[in-house]
Amino acid sequence: MQIHIANPTGLCFGVKRAITTLEDELDKTKQVYSLGSPIHNTQEINRLKKLGLIVVDNPEDVPFGAVSFVRAHGVTPKTYNLLKQRSSVVVDGTCPFVRTAQERARALSKEGYIVVILGDVKHPEVKAIMGYVEGEVVVLSDKDEIPQFxxxxxxxxxxxxxxxxxxxxxxxxSFISVSPEIKICNTICKATLERQESVFRLASEVEGMVVLGGHDSANTHKLVEISVDAGVPTKWIEHANELNKEWLKKKENIGIAAGGSTPDWLIKELIQKLNVM
Ligand code: SF4
Structure with a gap:
């Protein structure tokens, strides 16, 4: 069996930067409270917990005087201030590309535009961006129609x-035909784009694609969709152990892609497993 790896794939710049910053802080203080999981990957979270990471759901769960951490998805200005009030230090791991989206959203609202975000309204990154809007904001998914208003x-x-x-x-x-004036800010990050293109290229050359990444990872989900859309049998797994021989049967060329929150060590484990199957 031949194994082909999408290039680029795996940890994106923003998550890598956030995790390195978090690890440095854990090394110094031995205990850091992260608001939400710093990476959508259970195995990596377990590793970080052993180093002193504590994941909390609300700013109020951070004890006074503790060190808190903002993950790559960012938080709203209101949440950031709450963290600041409680923590001795707030370590900000917000990805610079997410920061740009937050600033663009704020600027658009200040310029009098109704801000329209393409995305998942429940996703923490989108919630954080919405927090920067000073006027009206609407989140649409790719399946939604433009609302009448x-x-x-x-x-x-x-x-x-x-x-x-x-x-x-x-x-x-769709907006071009119904709006007198639109302003477009392309805030899709380059890392995402490159990973999506590499999956599309590879999926058209192999007999099966294995996409490695957390089931709660939005960018991994998109990679899976692209692979499925390319018409190739696609397996979405979080860990090499989930792969079985039955699925690999009669496939000579297998492609591997990993979401932007999948650490290198998990990709290596998968390659090792495939090599002995
Ligand atoms: S996918 Fe892009 S925007 Fe999101 S964390 Fe990674 S580099 Fe940043």
Whole structure:
């Protein structure tokens, strides 16, 4: 069996930067409270917990005087202030690309646009971006129609960083016919784009694609969709152990891709496993 690895794949710049910052802090203070999981990967979280990571759901769960951590998805200004009030230090791991999306959203609202975000309204990155908007904000998924109340209005459109380019183009095109004025900020990050393109290229060359990444990872989900859309049998796993011989049967060329929150050590484990199957 031949194994081909999508290039680039795995940990993106923003998550790598956030995790390195977190590890440095854990090394110094031995205990850091992260608001939400710093990476959508159970195995990596377990490793970090052994180093002193504590994951909490609310800023109020951070004890006064503790060190807190903001993950790559970022938080709203309100949440950041709450963390600041409680923590001795707030270590900010917000990805610079997410920060740009937050600033663009704020600027668009200040310029009088209704802010339209293409994304998942429940996703923490989107919630954080919404927190920067000073006026009206609407979140649309790639399946939503433009709501009636937006027709004829000035809209500023941006995207969750991990959305598919095709979905963003399609949303923008729909607005062109119903809005007198739109301003577009392309906030899809380059890392996402490169990973999506590499999956598409590889999926068209192999007989099966294995996509490695957390089931709660938005960008991994998009990679799976792209692979499925390319018409190749696709297996989405979080760990090499989930792969079985039955699925690999009669496949000579296997492609591997990993989501932007999948650490290198998990990819290596998968390659080792495939090599002995
Ligand atoms: S996918 Fe892009 S925006 Fe999101 S954390 Fe990674 S580099 Fe940053």
């Amino acid at each position: 937006l027709i004829g209005k000035k809209c500023g459109i941006l995207s969750q960083t991990t959305q598919k380019v095709a979905s963003f183009v399609s949303l923008v095109s």
